[in-house]
Amino acid sequence: MTARRVLRWVLLTAATVLFLYPFVWLLSASLKPGGQVFDNALLPHTWAWGNYADIWRAAPVAAWLLNSVAVSLAAAVTVTLTSSLVAFGFAYFRFPGRNALFGLVLATMMLPGAVTMIPVYLIWNSAGLAHTQVPLWAGNLFGSAFYIFLLRQFFLGLPREVFEAARVDGASHWTLFWRIAVPLCRPALIVSFVFELKASWSDLLKPLIYLRDPALYTLPRGLKALSDQFGQAGEQRWEIVLAGSVLTTVPLLIVFFLAQRYFLAGITTDNRRG
Template identity: 90%
Template sequence: MTARRVLRWGAVAAATVLFLYPFVWLLSASVKPRAQVFDNLLIPRTWAWDNYAEIWRAAPVAAWLVNSVVVSLAAAVAVTLTSSLVAFGFAYFRFPGRNALFGLVLATMMLPAAVTMIPVYLIWNSVGLAHTQVPLWAGNLFGSAFYIFLLRQFFLGLPREVFEAARVDGAGHWTLFWRIAVPLCRPALIVSFVFELKASWSDLLKPLIYLRDPALYTLPRGLKALSDQFGQAGEQRWEIVLAGSVLTTVPLLIVFFVAQRHFLAGITTEGARPGR
């Protein structure tokens, strides 16, 4: 038993080191001089804290940070609200073809994003919003199949008797959703919110497609422009780009640690809930 426990904790420790190594390397490389960035030493021989000051001087990082916060929050709030509404409808209401319709929603996850990229761009272009930040988050107003599936499982796990009692007391469908289902499924909603926040925060493809004005850039798009600028100048300043990557990563770590208790509760509870 002791040997098994040692092996188990050894495997956990090895996996932890494996997953932490890239981030530790990033932190280390971001405070190294340019000539030492790729020496693979986790403790720099020479510390170059000026890299972080330099990136603020080289680019409008503050504006990019604000853009990322606005776009990510809008995307996360939009997809969490709309997906939860659709998921509650599939979980609560009984109507003919419900399972077939739900299966059709799930089937959209099989559709590669590259297939819809051009048609979606043409739609935004036709309404004059192709080169704004709106396409980065407004598509989430129509929900997401993954989050609909995730939240539906939670709503199915709620006792139906609670809703029936509320209906007897005169509660409407919106009250059932907002006053009963949402508070009881808060961990699942937080999981969806954090997932989408992370996806939108680190997304580079959509900003590359839609954003032309540097004042509208998000952090990933801005770092890409910064990297291209340094590359064209013949001096790829990786230390500056890596410092920017750290600035991009730290907010996500803060969000995760703040929401960690609810996040882990949502994940573990989801695994314990049977679908119905």
Template identity: 65%
Template sequence: MSTLPRPESAARPDVADPVEPGDVVAPPVAERRRRPRRLVRAVVLLALAAATVVFVYPLLWLLSASFKPRADVFDNRLVPRTFTVENYLTVWDAAPIGLWLVNTVVVTVLAAVTVTVSSALVAWGFAFFRFRLRGPLFGLVLATMMLPGAVTLIPTFLIWNQLGLVGTNVPLWAGNLFGSAFYIFLLRQFFLGLPREPFEAARLDGANNWVMFWRLAVPLCRPALVLTLLFEAQAAWTDLMRPLIYLQDSDTFTIPRGLKALVDQFGPAGESQWEVVVTASVLTTVPMIVLFFVGQRHFVQGITTTGTKG
């Protein structure tokens, strides 16, 4: 029985069948898989761009309004029709912005440094040492986070009043000397992720606990410490509640308390000079933006590496 000769392409698996004119050639499998990924990536980038516009537009509007005359403040133009710097001169003449900025910087630095150091010491104790009731005590520290801030306002005010510090900036930062439950938890999680071998070697070399903390733990957890500094600096810079309670003289005002005074004077209940209010808002917002960009690398690193071990 005779057999038909097989085509050369069928006999050799490495040779593809010839493509006739008019045939539809399917794209490779990798290319078909790559197309949905490109579509998903394009949708994600479009969503991120839209979110960026939503978050950046108010800042751009605020910056633009600070260079507009009173009649054009609310015209929603990002490029001012009439450009003027008179608003900045008016703000410096209408209020002691420079003094308020100095007060805010002092309070922010003291609040950020004290809470970082005190929280780091407590977190180091909970992470490195083994002692009885360590778990219940740490749970008690975390339980203080469940208390609303309004619950402790009156008792705290009475304490500072007995000390004669109401009307000064001390109550705005001195409470951070005792640490913060949130930062203690954050730093403890970072300390738990550190290897113990360098500390055991340092102990064999005769280093005490204080030396191991400052020479080993602090350099290794620098991203978490910078993250704590940035968080507390932002919280202290924008805090309005405590300045409203404790500050009475305009010479001791911080920026949020000063902005409240400007809104009362130039806002709807006053002279309705909104160009002054928005200009003061720009002057108080720019330092936080600069601080974030300066510490952005440590901020991202601290977010990504904190809490990886519990």
């Protein structure tokens, strides 16, 4: 038993080191002078803390950070709210064709994003919003098939007798959702929120398509602009780009550690019900 425990800890430690190494390398490279970025040393021979000051001087990083925060929060809040409403409807109400309609919702997950990219762009362009930040989050007002599926499984696990008793006491359908279902499924809602926050924060494709004004750039879009500027053959300053990558990664790590307890609870609860 002891040997198995030691082997398990060795494997877990090896996996942890394997997953942490890319971030450690990124952090180390962002603190190296330009000529040492791609050497084999894990720790810098010379600590170049000025790289982070240089990136703040080279680009409006503060504005990009605020844009990313605003867009990511808007995307996460809207998709969590709308998906939970739809999921609760599929879980609570009994109506003809419910399963077929739910299957149709799930079928939208089979569509690659590239298939709908041009039609969606034309819709936003016809609305006069193609070059604003609105398309980066407003599509979530219609929910997401993945989060609807995830949340529906949690809502189905709630005792129906609780809702029936509340209906007898005169509770409305909104009260059933907001006062009963939402508090009981808080871990699942936090999982959906964190997933979407991460996806929106690190998204590069949509900002590349819709954003033209540098003042509206999110961090990934701004980092791409920095990469184009400092990654060219005549002006290679990869330490600046890597410092920007660290600034993009750290907020997600903070969010995960703050929501870790609820996040892991939501994942483990979902696995038990699956």
